Amino acid sequence: MAAGGLFWRATRPIPVRTAAPASNIEVRVFGIGTVEAQVLSKVGFQIGGKVVALAADQGDRVAAGALLAKLDDAAQRAKVMKTQAAERQAAANLARSQAQQARAQISYQQKKLVSERRQALAGRGSVSQEQADDAQTSEGLAGSDVRVAAADAGVAAALRDDAAAQLQIENVVLAQHELRSPFEARVIARHKELGSVANAGEAVFTLIEPQSIWVRAYIDEALAGGLEIGQTVFVRLRSEPDRTFEAGIVRIDQENDRLTEERRVYVRCRGCDPRHQIRILGEQAEVEIVKRVIPSGIFAPLKFVTGYDGRFGTVWLLENGRLARLRVEFGERLLDGRLQLVSPLPQGSALVVDSRTDLREGRAAYAMQASGS
The missing domain is CATH 2.40.50.100 (RNA polymerase II/Efflux pump adaptor protein, barrel-sandwich hybrid domain)
Incomplete structure (x- = not known):
């Protein structure tokens, strides 16, 4: 009788938990990164x-x-003042040269008229030929004076322009x-700090453009397939572990790190105030990238899968009231350790997700309770 009781206990149908289909499951990828600034x-x-x-x-x-x-800038201001005086002097010299040019032109016109009159009178015998020749010579000399005055005015104009350019240079240096x-x-x-000497090109301040702050995250290249610009990301700062910020992928490097075998992904907060959130450069951050959403599927916790090799593994099934073992193919792996079942299950069967130690093939069982997502 005792033997019969033990037999019944070993063979009686047992209740097992089964996995129910889950819907709208987010496939997330985890990475570690730091807060950086694109424009620094x-x-x-x-x-x-x-x-x-x-x-x-x-x-x-x-x-x-x-x-x-x-x-x-005291010395440079003195140079500017000196150059301003030189520019005024050059302008005055130009004005004087232009006045001399105008005077030479008037003198030339007067002597030209005198020469023309004496040439006409010489033709009628009213004046001597010598007087006519003297007037013509005076006209030629006056014309030469006009050309000399024009050249002097050109030189004065060039000196004025040079002085103006030098003043501009000194003002540029002053602005520097x-x-x-x-x-x-x-x-x-x-x-x-005040009183210190800054050398040319030496950094005095480090600036960032607040809107350019992002998180540079490193994602295992084995998990990086399917990452795209614009995907939603949830960021958690080390200083605020109980708070997440919604962000989006804005850049994916086109070259992986050959040493760490990781892909660099840059994410930027979508609604953060740049004066307050994610503002400390170099702070460590955790990112979870929503790679895609699975509309519906069955997921097996990793602890209920044996021999998992990254793609295939063996699970327990409840099929027609009996337990069976089946090697199946898996797809995505969720952050909580669940695996997406890709292989179709036999008609009328259910995936067993139970940690009982008395499971064996062929034993009678029934679904006790469905385990959702």
């Missing part, structure tokens, strides 16, 4: 000098063209004593 500039002066003014510090937001810092923001920016770092 280390700005400094084009010339060297002593810093006498600083108008910004790290964390400040500055408008395009805003003054950031200034060098001692001021450092201004090349775009609307946020100051990440200030590298110089």
